[in-house]
Amino acid sequence: MSEIKEGSSTRNWRTSVGGHIDGKAVVRGYPLDDLVGNVTFAEAIYLVLKGELPTERERKIMEAMLVACIDHGIGPPSVVSARTVFSGGNPLNAAVAAGVLTLGDHHGGAIEQCAKVYQEQLSDDVTDVKVHARKVVNDFAQKKKRFPGYGHKLYKRDPRTLRLLELAKEYGFANRFVEFAVAIQDCLEADSGRPLPLNVDGMIAAIISEMGISWKNGKGIFIIGRIPGLVAHVVEEWNREKPFRRLEEGSYDYDGKPLRAVPQKKASS
Numbered sequence: 001m002s003e004i005k006e007g008s009s010t011r012n013w014r015t016s017v018g019g020h021i022d023g024k025a026v027v028r029g030y031p032l033d034d035l036v037g038n039v040t041f042a043e044a045i046y047l048v049l050k051g052e053l054p055t056e057r058e059r060k061i062m063e064a065m066l067v068a069c070i071d072h073g074i075g076p077p078s079v080v081s082a083r084t085v086f087s088g089g090n091p092l093n094a095a096v097a098a099g100v101l102t103l104g105d106h107h108g109g110a111i112e113q114c115a116k117v118y119q120e121q122l123s124d125d126v127t128d129v130k131v132h133a134r135k136v137v138n139d140f141a142q143k144k145k146r147f148p149g150y151g152h153k154l155y156k157r158d159p160r161t162l163r164l165l166e167l168a169k170e171y172g173f174a175n176r177f178v179e180f181a182v183a184i185q186d187c188l189e190a191d192s193g194r195p196l197p198l199n200v201d202g203m204i205a206a207i208i209s210e211m212g213i214s215w216k217n218g219k220g221i222f223i224i225g226r227i228p229g230l231v232a233h234v235v236e237e238w239n240r241e242k243p244f245r246r247l248e249e250g251s252y253d254y255d256g257k258p259l260r261a262v263p264q265k266k267a268s269s
């Protein structure tokens with residue numbers, strides 16, 4: 001059991017997340033057994049990430065963001081991977097970890113990149129958010145880069161974004177960053193002439209920026225929200241499906257070389 005000691009050697013591992021004080025387990029200074037039964041899971045998540053307990057409106061928006069991440073059907077890469085790895089005969093933890101490993105720039109990971117852009121670009125001295133959005137979109141277009149947090153395979157408008165936007169307004173989190181996020185969507189759509197909606201990743205990126213949560217937590221928040229969904233998919237795979245799932249013949253195309261004969265090796269002299 002590690003005690004927090006004044007002036008301990010800098011060679012020691014350090015943490016301000018949790019430890020033991022006078023033999024009592026603490027998380028960010030609060031006794032863990034007092035947190036149990038007194039705070040919700042979302043409040044505890046906010047506490048470990050941000051260092052303080054949330055206010056009531058912070059708690060409500062945190063709950064809403066985590067619920068928005070929880071599942072999005074069997075189709076996304078994370079669920080296909082988790083179920084496939086389980087189907088190959090691996091344990092639940094390996095299958096869920098495989099699902100988490102797919103969360104990258106195009107799936108879930110966009111929160112981190114998008115919040116980084118918002119937090120680095122929208123400094124306090126920006127006076128006109130819409131004019132600045134136009135400048136930032138032009139910079140991305142010049143570099144031929146996709147704007148993280150925009151676009152969706154299924155939606156012209158992401159329903160999760162619309163609901164979170166409604167709640168952000170209700171709880172007082174629809175300020176400069178949210179205005180910037182929506183202005184970027186307007187610029188991207190005006191330039192491309194196609195729907196490029198602010199997706200759930202982009203909306204969460206804007207809200208955490210409003211809340212003063214560093215972009216470095218972005219991917220983590222998605223992972224925390226999506227893991228219960230991944231666990232549910234793996235347990236369902238376990239209960240309902242036979243092992244060794246594979247693509248059925250006829251559901252994929254082979255477009256390689258036609259059938260051909262293997263060259264015969266010349267007999268050595």
Ligand SMILES: CC(C)(COP(=O)(O)OP(=O)(O)OC[C@H]1O[C@@H](n2cnc3c(N)ncnc32)[C@H](O)[C@@H]1OP(=O)(O)O)[C@@H](O)C(=O)NCCC(=O)NCCS
Nearest residue numbers: 105106107108110146147148149150151152153199200201
């Ligand atoms: C999510 C995503 C993969 C969906 O892609 P899609 O709807 O299948 O779109 P496509 O990959 O077919 O792209 C269609 C066009 O839109 C453009 N486009 C798509 N998303 C774009 C974005 N975020 N920024 C700029 N242009 C984008 C593509 O460049 C492409 O243009 P082109 O036809 O001139 O080459 C894509 O929008 C994307 O990469 N978004 C950024 C990452 C992100 O936010 N992921 C989280 C998803 S919830």
